Amino acid sequence: MNEVKRTTCKCSTEIRNLSVTKRDGILLHDVNLDIHHGEILALIGRNGAGKTTLLKALLGRIPYTGSITFHDPEGKRLSHPHIGYVPQNMLFDRDTPMTVLDMLCANLTRFPVWLGHRKQQRKEALEMLKRVGARENLLDKRLGTLSGGEMQRVLLAFALYPKPDLLLLDEPVSAVDRMGIETFYDLVTVMRKEHAMPILLVSHDLAHVEKYATCAALLDKTIIVSGPVRQVMQTNAVKEAFGLKLAGGK
Amino acid sequence: MEWFYRLVDTLLPFDWTEFGYMKNALLAIILITPLFGLVGTMIVNNKMAFFSDALGHSALTGIAIGVMLGIDNYLISMMGFALLFALGISAVMRKASSSADTIIGVFASTGLALGVVLLSVAGGFAKYSSYLIGDILTVQPEEIAMLGILLLVILVAWVLFFNPFLLTSMNGDLAASKNIPVGAIQQVFMLIVAVLVTVSIKWVGVLIINSLLVLPAAAARNVAKSMRSYHGLSVIFSVISGISGLIISYYAGTAAGGTIVLVAAVIFFVSFFFGKRRMRVSA
Numbered sequence: 001m002n003e004v005k006r007t008t009c010k011c012s013t014e015i016r017n018l019s020v021t022k023r024d025g026i027l028l029h030d031v032n033l034d035i036h037h038g039e040i041l042a043l044i045g046r047n048g049a050g051k052t053t054l055l056k057a058l059l060g061r062i063p064y065t066g067s068i069t070f071h072d073p074e075g076k077r078l079s080h081p082h083i084g085y086v087p088q089n090m091l092f093d094r095d096t097p098m099t100v101l102d103m104l105c106a107n108l109t110r111f112p113v114w115l116g117h118r119k120q121q122r123k124e125a126l127e128m129l130k131r132v133g134a135r136e137n138l139l140d141k142r143l144g145t146l147s148g149g150e151m152q153r154v155l156l157a158f159a160l161y162p163k164p165d166l167l168l169l170d171e172p173v174s175a176v177d178r179m180g181i182e183t184f185y186d187l188v189t190v191m192r193k194e195h196a197m198p199i200l201l202v203s204h205d206l207a208h209v210e211k212y213a214t215c216a217a218l219l220d221k222t223i224i225v226s227g228p229v230r231q232v233m234q235t236n237a238v239k240e241a242f243g244l245k246l247a248g249g250k
Numbered sequence: 251m252e253w254f255y256r257l258v259d260t261l262l263p264f265d266w267t268e269f270g271y272m273k274n275a276l277l278a279i280i281l282i283t284p285l286f287g288l289v290g291t292m293i294v295n296n297k298m299a300f301f302s303d304a305l306g307h308s309a310l311t312g313i314a315i316g317v318m319l320g321i322d323n324y325l326i327s328m329m330g331f332a333l334l335f336a337l338g339i340s341a342v343m344r345k346a347s348s349s350a351d352t353i354i355g356v357f358a359s360t361g362l363a364l365g366v367v368l369l370s371v372a373g374g375f376a377k378y379s380s381y382l383i384g385d386i387l388t389v390q391p392e393e394i395a396m397l398g399i400l401l402l403v404i405l406v407a408w409v410l411f412f413n414p415f416l417l418t419s420m421n422g423d424l425a426a427s428k429n430i431p432v433g434a435i436q437q438v439f440m441l442i443v444a445v446l447v448t449v450s451i452k453w454v455g456v457l458i459i460n461s462l463l464v465l466p467a468a469a470a471r472n473v474a475k476s477m478r479s480y481h482g483l484s485v486i487f488s489v490i491s492g493i494s495g496l497i498i499s500y501y502a503g504t505a506a507g508g509t510i511v512l513v514a515a516v517i518f519f520v521s522f523f524f525g526k527r528r529m530r531v532s533a
Binding site for chain 2 (some may be wrong): 093
């Protein structure tokens with residue numbers, strides 16, 4: 001462990017001694033990780049290292065031992081944090097007659113979307129789309145007809161309301177073309193800077209991680225190494241995990 | 251009820267409305283078919299068509315338990331058993347590694363077989379065979395009142411819980427990120443389906459009920475573009491199949507339940523081809 005200690009800790013999310021076991025074995029073991037306000041922490045690791053499991057634990061979707069605590073920027077503890085979650089290649093039924101407006105409004109309001117939408121909600125949904133740089137005419141499109149990049153924008157818009165205490169991005173650009181990737185990350189960087197939003201980014205693409213993340217953590221059932229992104233990238237553990245020839249490893 | 255009879259006599263002065271039982275059946279259909287249309291949308295969204303079918307099958311065991319306990323109103327034992335059954339299925343699905351349709355299939359056949367066995371012990375299954383296809387023409391005014399209450403209750407639930415239902419059905423992780431209690435929401439939905447299925451099984455029948463839950467929503471899905479049109483069309487298809495099926499069955503001398511399902515099936519196939527053509531045009 002060569003975790004880099006900070007002097008001014010603005011912890012958003014503290015993960016302590018987190019373990020997840022399933023019938024067929026240990027998925028995560030004794031994970032300790034801090035995510036700070038205003039940082040993009042990249043979670044990297046090989047397939048099956050437990051990245052998605054860690055996200056599921058953060059979302060409260062699977063049982064775990066250990067603790068996860070959330071804090072607002074003032075350091076006050078949050079018992080029910082708002083988590084913004086942008087899943088990778090979201091699995092959903094593409095034939096469902098559900099428009100972008102339906103999806104955003106189901107999150108914006110309690111007014112049941114099967115009864116339609118009020119003008120005010122439509123306006124708010126439009127604002128949400130504009131904020132993530134999506135075109136207005138997406139609003140009345142069916143979710144199943146969106147392109148990968150459009151879907152990613154809509155999911156980001158969805159994740160950003162209400163303003164999340166932690167933003168989780170799971171391989172957020174796997175279904176997006178080159179141009180879309182740049183814009184998506186630029187947007188996320190703006191979110192981080194303007195709102196001091198803590199962001200956990202799961203990614204395979206080391207080039208993107210180096211370019212956009214501030215910190216990184218290498219996961220393989222447990223945190224192997226974590227710290228500022230440049231330092232982490234230089235460690236042998238990362239080079240080995242990603243099979244970089246320079247390391248003289250595998 | 252008098253006002254309704256008079257209204258029907260004035261508005262629909264036809265052969266088929268002359269009889270009191272037809273008027274009752276018409277009112278029952280007007281109350282219950284919108285519910286099938288409404289709840290069906292979410293059953294299809296959740297891919298739970300097989301689950302609601304299993305609930306229908308469990309009703310037979312529910313009746314048998316009622317008979318054994320000597321309860322006059324089987325509704326209580328049916329509903330009680332259906333709720334246990336639904337919770338049982340969801341508990342086993344969470345724990346087991348078999349796929350959902352296998353588990354539900356196991357439950358469905360057990361529920362049906364157990365019901366048949368228990369009822370035949372009590373002295374011949376024939377007495378209860380009417381539950382298999384149901385008979386809407388036997389509906390009584392006090393039962394219609396109960397359908398009215400059911401309509402109100404489910405409508406209220408559909409207004410209060412629809413958005414969480416929708417997000418949960420779309421993607422559980424996404425719903426959980428918005429602090430929606432995904433497990434509880436799924437159980438509330440199962441509860442609604444269980445109540446709707448058991449209350450209406452007497453008139454619609456074990457074998458037919460699921461068609462009425464699934465067909466209108468599936469047809470609406472073929473042509474709808476948004477949640478509103480999906481629900482609107484599903485309710486309209488359901489009510490149209492119900493009323494026209496009833497009328498056709500009167501003149502053709504056929505069983506009402508089966509005729510209603512056939513009308514719904516015709517609507518489904520028409521919407522299927524219409525939807526296909528529209529897809530091609532817009533593509």
